[in-house]
Amino acid sequence: MERQSTYTATATIDERGILTGWSDGARRLLGYDSPAVIGRPAAGLLATDPAAARRTLAGQGRWHGTVPLRHQDGRRLELNVLAHRRTSGTGRTDWLVVSAVTDRPQPPRGDPLEEWTFLQSPFPLAVFGPDLRLLRANRRLEDALALPEAAMRGLRLAHIVPGTASEEAERSMRAALESGRPQEARGRLGPDLARTLALTPLKDADGRVRAVCLSLPPPDPGAAGPRRPAGEADGRAATTADQVLAAQELGKATVPRLADAMTVDLLDPPRSGPGGPPPGQVVLRRAALRADPGGGPARGTCVGEAVVCPAGSPPARCLATARPLLYDTAEPGIAEWAALDPCAGWLRASGTRFLLAVPLLTGDGPLGVALFGRTPGREPFGPQDVRLAEEFAAKAAACVEQARAEAPPRAPAPLPHGLPPHPPPGQAALEIATRWLPAATGTGPGGDWFDVIPLSGARVALVVGDVVGHGIRVSATVGRLRTAVRTLADVDLPPDELLTHLDDLVLRLAADEGSADPAAESAGGIGTTCLYAVYDPVSRRCGAARAGHPPPAVVTPDGTVRFLDVPAGPPLGMGGPPFETVETELPEGSLLALCTNGPSGARDHALGRALERVPEEPASSLDSVCDRVLAELLGHRPEDDTALLLARTRALHGDRVACWELDNEPTVVSRVRRHVDEQLSAWDLEEATFTTELIASELVTNALRYGRPPIRLRLLRPGTGLICEVYDAGGSTPHMRRARIFDEGGRGLLLVAQLAERWGTRHERTGKTVWAEQSLTAL
Structure with missing residues (x-):
């Protein structure tokens, strides 16, 4: 086969980290035939710690950078890759990973004036070669796609921005190259690339088409949307x-x-x-x-x-x-x-x-x-x-x-797109989108905050809160509260109990600051509001409690918009009646909206109107829904910051959950191993059978020795994890202990801790659940 100067290596990886696609370009690059890698963990190709790659990708929708990979012959290759996280209409996610391989030199730069014109043009520009691979991109296109030219060079548009709009634009590029006449394509390639794209053939002195230029012309004067000031x-x-x-x-x-x-x-x-x-x-x-x-x-x-x-x-x-x-x-x-x-x-x-x-x-x-x-x-x-x-x-x-x-005045900065600064962690129960609207008064950092916290049993906690005031002291209080909520969530406290402990913390903060400097403005958080909700994808139930905070809104798949009837409870640090948890069942695909500074009056109507439009565009991404809701709230912008968290519910169906009621007798342990073996075989997870059998048998043995019936075993398979849970009606909490040389027991939980990625105990109204979670991507 004649060697091409440029080709693209592509691979697809499912949410478990298993390779599901392998192109001929990937074979040429790394030497592996498709049958040798399809169905195997992608981590096996890395020449670095797989855990580092997982941490780098966690919570991201797109990533580009250098990845060290291992060739089939043992060589280490440092490759520039671009990875896109994709979500199908059924909610399944995977990664599309692409890398351009080329020995083609960079195109020569023109004279300085032409180069300045291309780079500093106020409109996005890109040049694609006759093979439809990107040769050049100017700064406006880099900004619009949030990608540097180096990450896109050598790739086709469909690999830079996957989707039908890119495929349509590529067809128009091909038509421009073949006909020599300008073409147009319409589609949304990015936030700043949502209008008609102009595709212009670039010809040499002899009139031969050598490349095609993609540009975004300025909008019509009467078109809606913001425009860049002329100067x-x-x-x-x-x-x-x-x-x-x-x-x-x-x-x-x-x-x-x-x-x-x-x-x-x-x-x-x-x-x-x-x-x-x-x-x-x-x-x-x-x-x-x-x-x-x-x-x-x-x-x-x-x-x-x-x-x-x-x-x-x-x-x-x-x-x-x-x-x-x-x-x-x-x-x-x-x-x-x-x-x-x-x-x-x-x-x-x-x-x-x-x-x-x-x-x-x-x-x-x-x-x-x-x-x-x-x-x-x-x-x-x-x-x-x-x-x-x-x-x-x-x-x-x-x-x-x-x-x-010295530059002319510009339009105000776009709204910040996310609090807290770290993206939401990876989890399988909810699709998450967040936005933050700063105060119109510009009074410094405010006290609005939110968090997404994965819990045991594939559950997820959603938190929003508001500390009164602005400034550094308020930011410090937000940091303390957020840390406290995460610590209490790790103990798996119910929402009402968690808010009770948080209320005690706020009172202590206020008392400490008051005793240290009675004349200082308190940042202890008196009057702070908070909403804490926990969603379980297995039961599809959501439990919530609130401390003086607005209730969450829910949009069910049939288009009904309502606010959950959660008792208000007093703000944190104010004392008063106890907090109360209310549970409700949510159909799969419901949308939860948690917001600060509302809803009341005009804000209530604005939020309601925005949420009522969600069912009109069921295929819209949650990020676009979040933008639309935020746009509605812009007309009712308060004098304080506003945080918005949207969560679309997913469900763990019966094909990903297995549960057994166990007899209270020692012989049941052998049946537990058989249950695990049969279930993991049905899930095509035979590689995890040995480890899971050990974990399940140790947890069941502990429940038999120290717990009380009934005893239940449950296996969950959410996303890229495998969870083993054992419930019993006893109230004692298991602890690891150091076993002496001749002790017959005492090593069970130590073994579980070594085999599992994380483990713990969740206390319920009656009894407890001991759980252990494994990562399937490490297998």
Whole structure:
């Protein structure tokens, strides 16, 4: 077969981490034939810790970066990949992973004026070759898709933005290439690519079509939606050089005096219109990259290219906290980021061991972040180094701010797309979308917060709360409350009991602050509201309790909108009647809406109107529903922040749940092993049989010895996990203990803890359930 200069390797991976698709390009790249990998764990192809990859992908809808893979012949390959998380109409999820392989050189750049025109155009532009693979993308397209050009180069549009709209655009591209005439395609490729796309054939001097340009023309003057001010692009282009110059001067001043290598990444000026990166992600623009000539080379994302920082990465954390942060790249979490993120390529190239992240701050907020790296031959950064870096960063921030001040005024910044900064964790019971609407008054960080907490038995807890006031003290109180709720949720307390403990905490916080400084404004949280709800996908029941917080709204699949009748209870820290948990059964596909600062009066009607439209577009993604609800609330924007959490319920049907009533006699343990073996065979999980038999037999043995009948065994298979639960009517809590050499017992729970990914005890109104969860992706 003749060798092509470019091809694409694709693979699909189901929610259990099992390979379900393998292209010919993947075979050529890694050497494995399809029958050798289909049906096997994808983790077997990794040349790194599979747990690190799972943590990197957890909660994300799309990811790009460098992944170390193992070729069939044993070679280690570092590949740039783009991974999309897809959800089918039935709610099943999988990952589409693509990688472009090419020995084709990058297209030559034109003269400077043409290059500036392409890169700084106020409209998204991309150039695709005759094989429909991306050759160039300008900054506006990078912003619109929240992907750098390097992550898209060599891929077809259908792999960059999977969907029918991309397929239609590719057909129009092919028509433009074959006919030599401009074409049009309509479709939504992204938040900023939702209008008619212009596809223009690019011809050489002899009139031969060499490529096709995809562009998004400006909207008609009468079209709905925001427009970029006429002078914005010119002003932005005029100040870019000054911003880059200020960033590069920071590099000259600090390398090698302070660091062996450094980068400066700046936030783009605010754009009008919807869109933006996924929750928790930060999109920056690299303005400087410098390394000590005596050290490693300054390789990585080039100056001017987009830098997409995932939630939890050092740049994202630094911007979120607005303070300097120190890291050791040998730490597992930082090492994973440095190894997998293409934007951290300069760390690998320079051999950086110690990392210092410093925000570029002005009176209006952060402008970007400077990262300084030291190699192992130098001392770690100390307090004096941090102060020096802050001084240099402050001067650079002042220069960048001055350059931006010369640009014409722009539209207000788009609304933040997510609180808390970390994306919701992976779980199988609910589809989650979140939004946060800042106060119209701009009075600083408020006290609105929410959380999504996976619980045992595939259940999920949803939390929303509101601490009165604004400012740093309120933010600190929110952090304490959120930590307390997560700790109490780990104990699996019912909603009313959890709020009772939270109420005690708020009273203690208020008392401590009052005794420390009676004249200070209290941030203890008196008057704080909170709603805590738990959804069980097996019973499809939702239990909720609230402390002075608005009740959750529910949209059932038949289009009925109602607010759950949950007794209000007093706000936290106020005392009064006890909290009460109310349970209700929700049909599969119901939509739960948890919101702060409402609903009442006009806000109630706005939220109701927005939710009533949900059944009109059943195929809409939950993110688009969230945007629509938020748009309705914009007309009734309060003087306080607003948090919105939407959750669409899923159900674990009988084919994913197995339950047995057990006799209270020792011989039942052998029958338990047989039940487990038969059920896992029916689920095609034979590889997990041995481990699960051990876990189930140990838990049942404990229930027989120390519990009381009735005894029940239940197996759950939610998503990529396998859960074994044993219920008995006893109230005692099992504990691990150290068994002596000649003891006959005492090792059961220790064995369970070693075999399971996590385990625990859930107390119920009567009796308890001991559970253990395994990860199927590790098999």
